[in-house]
Structures are given as C-alpha cells and as structure tokens.
Amino acid sequence: MTGPMRRTWGGVAKRVTGAWPPAAGWRATGRKAAATLAVAVALATASAPAAAQGRDSIPGVALGLLYATSSVPALAVKPFTGRFGGAAIASQVEAIIGRDLHNSDRFDVMDSLPADMAGGGQVDYQLWDHLGAVWLVTGQVEGAGDGFELVTELHDVVYEHVKEQGRFPIPDPSQPGFRMAVHRVSDQIVKWVTGDPGVAATRIAFAMATSDSTKQLYLVDSDGENLRRITNDPGLDLSPAWSPSGDSIAYGSIRGTTPSRIYMLDLATGKESMVPPVGHDAMETTPAFSPDGHTLAFTVDNGRTSRIYTYDLQHKCCAKAITDGRYYDLAPTYSPDGKRIAFNTMRFGTTVPQIMVMPADGGEAQLLSPYQYGNGGYYTSPDWSPRGDLIAFHGAIRAGTYHILVADMKDAGHKLRQLTWEGNNEDPSWAPDGRHIAFVGERRWGFGLMVVDVATGRLRTVVAGMRVSTPAWSPSLGGAP
Amino acid sequence: MIVRRFAVPVLAAMLVVAACGKKQPPPPPAPTGPTPEELAQRRADSIAAARRADSIAAARREAEAKAAAAAARARAVAAARTTLQEMVHFDFDKSDIRPDAEAILQRKVAILRASPDVQLQIQGYCDERGSEEYNLALGQRRAESVRKYLEGFGLSDSRFTIISYGEERPLDPAHNEDAWAQNRRDQFVITAGANAINPPSTSGN
Numbered sequence: 001m002t003g004p005m006r007r008t009w010g011g012v013a014k015r016v017t018g019a020w021p022p023a024a025g026w027r028a029t030g031r032k033a034a035a036t037l038a039v040a041v042a043l044a045t046a047s048a049p050a051a052a053q054g055r056d057s058i059p060g061v062a063l064g065l066l067y068a069t070s071s072v073p074a075l076a077v078k079p080f081t082g083r084f085g086g087a088a089i090a091s092q093v094e095a096i097i098g099r100d101l102h103n104s105d106r107f108d109v110m111d112s113l114p115a116d117m118a119g120g121g122q123v124d125y126q127l128w129d130h131l132g133a134v135w136l137v138t139g140q141v142e143g144a145g146d147g148f149e150l151v152t153e154l155h156d157v158v159y160e161h162v163k164e165q166g167r168f169p170i171p172d173p174s175q176p177g178f179r180m181a182v183h184r185v186s187d188q189i190v191k192w193v194t195g196d197p198g199v200a201a202t203r204i205a206f207a208m209a210t211s212d213s214t215k216q217l218y219l220v221d222s223d224g225e226n227l228r229r230i231t232n233d234p235g236l237d238l239s240p241a242w243s244p245s246g247d248s249i250a251y252g253s254i255r256g257t258t259p260s261r262i263y264m265l266d267l268a269t270g271k272e273s274m275v276p277p278v279g280h281d282a283m284e285t286t287p288a289f290s291p292d293g294h295t296l297a298f299t300v301d302n303g304r305t306s307r308i309y310t311y312d313l314q315h316k317c318c319a320k321a322i323t324d325g326r327y328y329d330l331a332p333t334y335s336p337d338g339k340r341i342a343f344n345t346m347r348f349g350t351t352v353p354q355i356m357v358m359p360a361d362g363g364e365a366q367l368l369s370p371y372q373y374g375n376g377g378y379y380t381s382p383d384w385s386p387r388g389d390l391i392a393f394h395g396a397i398r399a400g401t402y403h404i405l406v407a408d409m410k411d412a413g414h415k416l417r418q419l420t421w422e423g424n425n426e427d428p429s430w431a432p433d434g435r436h437i438a439f440v441g442e443r444r445w446g447f448g449l450m451v452v453d454v455a456t457g458r459l460r461t462v463v464a465g466m467r468v469s470t471p472a473w474s475p476s477l478g479g480a481p
Numbered sequence: 482m483i484v485r486r487f488a489v490p491v492l493a494a495m496l497v498v499a500a501c502g503k504k505q506p507p508p509p510p511a512p513t514g515p516t517p518e519e520l521a522q523r524r525a526d527s528i529a530a531a532r533r534a535d536s537i538a539a540a541r542r543e544a545e546a547k548a549a550a551a552a553a554r555a556r557a558v559a560a561a562r563t564t565l566q567e568m569v570h571f572d573f574d575k576s577d578i579r580p581d582a583e584a585i586l587q588r589k590v591a592i593l594r595a596s597p598d599v600q601l602q603i604q605g606y607c608d609e610r611g612s613e614e615y616n617l618a619l620g621q622r623r624a625e626s627v628r629k630y631l632e633g634f635g636l637s638d639s640r641f642t643i644i645s646y647g648e649e650r651p652l653d654p655a656h657n658e659d660a661w662a663q664n665r666r667d668q669f670v671i672t673a674g675a676n677a678i679n680p681p682s683t684s685g686n
Binding site for chain 2: 209213215236238239252254257258259260283285286299301302303304306328330331344346350351353378380381394400402426427469
C-alpha cells in the first residue's frame with residue numbers, strides 16, 4: 001500500500017513545486033486503494049472456510065485475512081529546519097523520525113519531501129489539506145551547548161491548529177545516545193496522535209551462531225540500526241527474556257557439557273550471573289520475567305519430566321515447581337497482570353505440542369490452541385501480549401511449514417488468526433505496544449528478523465540474511481540512552 | 482725420511498732369516514682319541530646347549546604370544562571404545578529407539594557390564610526443523626530414552642548423565658533429508674573410566 005502511495009506522492013510533489021494547484025488528488029488515490037482493499041478483505045473472509053478445508057489442516061478453524069484496521073491516516077513530515085548550528089543534523093533527525101513513523105504502521109507517511117516545501121515559519125494548512133495530509137509534523141533543530149534541541153510540533157491539518165508541541169534534547173550524532181533520543185521523539189509523536197506510545201525507542205534481543213561455533217546474544221534497535229553482540233562466553237546462548245525495567249536479560253546457556261542453565265546479564269555493567277540450578281542433571285531453559293520483575297519462571301527438564309519452576313529474584317531463593325511431575329511443560333509467559341501463565345505442553349503427546357493457560361502459581365490449566373484428538377497439531381513458543389488480549393505462538397499449519405498465529409483471549413473460543421503466509425515463521429515476541437510482533441522469518445532469500453503489525457498485517461524486515469533465533473522485544477527504553 | 486727408507490729393507494731381511502730357522506719335519510701325531518669321560522661330557526654339553534636353545538625359543542615364543550595377546554586386547558579395547566562412542570539415530574520428531582539403534586545399544590550394554598568403572602554422557606541432538614526451544618526438549622527426551630534403555634539392562638543410573646544440544650552442532654549443516662537424518666542422533670562421551678574399558682568376554686567366562 002504505502003510504497004505505491006509514496007511514489008505517487010513524489011510525482012505530485014514535483015508538480016506542486018512547479019505549478020499550483022496540483023491536478024491529481026493524492027487523497028483520491030488513497031481512498032480508491034482503501035476501497036479496493038476493503039473488497040478484497042470481504043471476499044477473502046467469505047471464502048476462507050471453504051479454502052481452509054482444502055488447503056490448511058487445522059480442522060474446524062477458519063483462517064482468513066481479517067485486519068482490524070484497513071486504512072490509516074496520512075501524516076506529512078515537513079522538511080526539518082535548523083538554527084544556531086542545528087541545520088547540519090536537521091535532515092538526519094528528520095529521516096530517523098520519518099522512518100520511525102512509517103514503522104509505527106499507524107500512518108501513511110509522506111516524508112523526504114523537497115527542501116523548499118519547508119517554507120517559512122508559517123504552516124499553509126490549505127496546501128497540506130490539498131495534499132491529503134491529516135497530520136503534519138514540523139521540526140526545528142537548534143544548537144544547544146554540546147548537543148542540540150529539537151522543537152517539534154504536531155499540526156492537525158483538518159482543524160488547522162497545533163495539537164501538541166515539545167522540546168527534546170538531542171545529543172550530538174557522534175554520541176551513543178543520539179538515535180535513541182530521536183526515537184523517543186517519534187514515540188512521543190505517536191502518543192500525541194493515538195494516545196498509545198510508539199515502539200521506536202526499543203531494541204530486540206536475539207541469539208545467533210558465531211563463527212567460532214558458539215551462540216551469542218545480540219541487540220538491534222527497532223529500526224534495524226546499531227546491531228551489536230552483547231554476550232561473550234564459550235557457550236550456546238538461547239531464549240533471551242527482558243526484565244520489565246529493560247536493565248537486564250535472562251537467557252539459557254549450555255556451557256561445554258553442562259546442561260543448559262539460566263543466566264542473567266546486567267546490560268549496564270555487562271556482568272553475568274547464574275541463577276542457582278534446581279538439579280544437577282536437569283536442563284533449565286526458556287526464562288520469563290513476571291511483569292513486576294520479582295519472579296523468574298523457567299523450564300526444568302530432566303528428560304523424564306519437564307516442569308515449570310518459579311524463582312524469587314528479590315530474595316534470591318525459593319525455586320519451586322508450579323506444574324506437576326508427570327507432565328512435560330515448557331516455555332512459560334506471563335499475562336500482563338501477572339496472574340496467569342501461558343505455556344507449551346506435551347500433555348497431549350510429545351509430537352503434538354499445544355499451548356495452555358494456568359494460574360501463575362500453578363493449578364488447573366486450560367487448552368488454548370486448537371487441538372482435536374487424532375488430528376495432530378504443533379503449536380509452540382507462546383508469548384502473551386503486554387495488552388493482555390492476545391497470545392502469539394507459532395504453529396505448523398501444514399507439516400513442516402510454520403506460521404505466526406494469535407489467539408484472542410477475550411473470545412471464549414479463542415479465535416485464531418494467522419499473521420504470516422509465506423515461508424517459515426517462528427518464535428514470536430510482542431513489542432510493548434501489543435500491536436507489533438517480532439519473529440524469525442525464513443524466505444527464499446534466507447533467514448531474517450521480521451516484524452508484523454497485527455492491526456494492518458504489514459510486514460517489515462529488521463535484519464536480513466542472518467540466522468537469528470528466539471527474538472525478544474524489549475520494553476520501552478524511554479529512559480535509557 | 483732417511484731413517485725410514487733405510488729401515489724397511491733391513492726388517493724384511495730379518496724376517497727371511499727367522500723363517501728359515503723354523504723349518505723342521507713335524508713329529509708323527511700320537512694316536513689319541515677322546516676318552517669315554519670326555520665323550521660323555523661333550524654329550525651332556527650338547528644336550529644342555531640344545532635345552533638352553535629350546536628354552537630361549539620358548540621364552541621368545543611366549544613373549545611373542547604375550548605381545549600378540551596384548552595387541553589383540555588393545556584392539557578389542559579400542560573397538561569397545563568405538564562401540565561405546567557409536568552414535569544412534571532417530572526418526573523425525575521421535576525419541577523412540579529404532580531397531581538399528583537397539584543393535585548398537587546392545588553392544589554397548591555388553592561392554593558396560595564388563596567395564597563397571599566406565600561412565601557415559603548421552604548427548605541428544607535434533608535436526609533444524611521445529612522451534613529451537615522445542616528441539617532442546619526433544620534432544621533431552623532422545624538422551625533420556627537411551628539412558629532409560631541402558632538402565633533397563635541393569636546398569637546403574639549413576640553411570641549416565643544426559644545433555645541436550647537441541648538443533649545446535651549439526652553433523653551435516655545442509656538443509657535436506659539426508660542431512661536431517663544424520664543430525665537426529667545421540668552421541669556418547671566417556672566421562673569416567675576411559676582407561677578401564679574391558680571388551681565383553683566372548684568365551685563365556
């Protein structure tokens with residue numbers, strides 16, 4: 001959708017600068033496209049059950065294209081200006097914000113406009129209205145001491161007024177905190193418009209094999225920049241999980257011939273510590289923090305049974321099993337209120353892993369994934385949305401082909417939606433907005449870290465051509481550099 | 482120089498004179514033979530020498546046989562070590578022991594019974610399909626199912642540890658069915674008693 005629109009806009013923009021008024025309405029193009037999409041959605045939804053029977057193999061589950069939001073408002077980014085030395089970085093700041101707003105999937109963004117669209121200090125609302133913009137972002141970068149300040153305004157083009165404005169300190173681009181400071185402005189703009197914070201000021205952790213045949217943890221900014229390795233150990237690190245504060249990451253690691261243990265990495269100091277193992281022979285994997293950060297849940301698997309344990313991080317004690325002995329459970333994830341845990345289980349057979357939900361201190365579990373006796377099914381890697389309404393996991397729709405699925409927790413039947421349709425897709429992890437999901441995508445071109453927007457179904461590739469695994473999206477890093 | 486040139490002819494002349502002086506007819510030999518005592522002694526000596534030669538040869542044969550036995554045992558121990566380390570393979574998404582794996586495990590059982598000090602780590606591995614977290618669990622079950630099998634033949638559980646590497650460290654990094662079949666496996670590492678491996682006795686004692 002957005003690609004063609006932006007190209008259309010580029011053509012119009014050139015005509016605009018040459019001769020006013022523009023002949024073609026950008027907005028009309030957008031409306032037509034939106035209408036076409038609506039029809040396509042209706043057709044796909046109507047024919048989904050019939051198609052599902054022939055093509056897909058989850059019995060009784062109708063999978064179809066069904067997006068909550070089929071169109072998003074247009075937002076224009078007026079070319080940023082600068083003064084007191086700020087002009088030098090104005091276009092760099094503007095480019096980061098434009099891309100962040102595009103990645104938010106909440107707008108059709110018109111950015112990278114010709115510099116003479118900056119005009120003077122006044123905003124010509126009629127011009128922007130003609131161009132189809134509903135929102136307009138302006139920015140002026142001012143030199144301030146060692147760094148800069150960004151003065152930004154959000155204009156409501158329809159009602160012709162400044163809706164919000166703010167002044168944000170931005171370090172010099174040579175400083176490590178520069179990009180994150182700009183991302184925070186993007187998140188503020190999203191919040192001004194939608195009331196929900198954006199997720200530009202976040203990072204995604206994941207595991208990846210190194211050339212020395214170890215596996216280490218890496219971090220990448222939400223926009224794919226700033227990729228870097230954060231562990232340096234002789235082991236195989238897997239399944240990172242962020243603490244709610246964003247200060248530390250828990251993960252499983254196999255060191256030599258010692259079964260997997262749970263480690264914690266303090267991101268500020270780089271110091272690693274091991275969570276005391278429950279048994280000497282069992283492997284411990286898939287950690288998850290409770291939303292208050294006081295408890296760590298993880299899997300203890302001795303080969304005979306696999307139980308979910310909790311560990312008291314505040315008192316550094318009191319590891320206890322919260323699932324019973326004869327079961328084979330793993331991969332816990334907390335509900336945002338901390339009262340429940342979704343997890344992966346082999347209770348229905350070791351080759352048909354399913355997703356269940358139970359109270360956070362153990363107890364009766366209820367099936368979430370669409371299991372029907374004798375019909376197989378493979379659902380793993382659950383992650384509970386920070387909004388609480390959805391649980392994401394991945395499943396084999398056809399044998400050997402994995403897709404990202406979300407189950408609706410508000411709906412008694414746990415209505416299931418499929419979010420990916422191409423290649424293989426594994427290990428979903430929610431962004432703090434409860435709207436975006438990072439996952440490992442396998443395509444013809446290779447493996448990559450990808451993001452899907454649950455609301456629009458838009459896909460984007462954050463890191464391409466790398467064999468990433470078990471991604472974990474950070475909480476909002478609004479306060480961290 | 483002058484002294485040497487002069488000395489050589491004089492010495493030769495002296496040798497000629499000496500030789501001429503010893504030339505006499507030899508006396509007729511006395512008609513003597515070995516006495517019976519001497520003959521008995523020679524026979525005894527000869528028998529003793531033959532016995533000594535025999536015992537040396539016997540000792541050599543014994544040493545050779547010993548060396549051969551030691552070599553055979555070393556070969557048998559090496560073969561036993563190889564058998565202990567021989568990996569077993571699994572079907573896709575399964576941790577059941579296949580018939581071909583059972584044959585291999587039976588050979589391990591015989592060696593482990595004869596070698597009570599030997600301890601093993603059983604390492605479970607998977608192919609790359611499926612999630613990594615699921616595969617860690619699957620590898621653990623593959624290691625455990627072999628441990629359970631070995632314990633079923635009366636071997637103490639204290640002799641085995643298990644570890645899962647999931648889909649890490651594939652034997653064959655290719656992305657095809659042959660590679661996957663190679664990678665779905667248990668490996669065996671001798672963690673104690675590597676110098677106390679006894680091959681299974683074949684004669685029954």
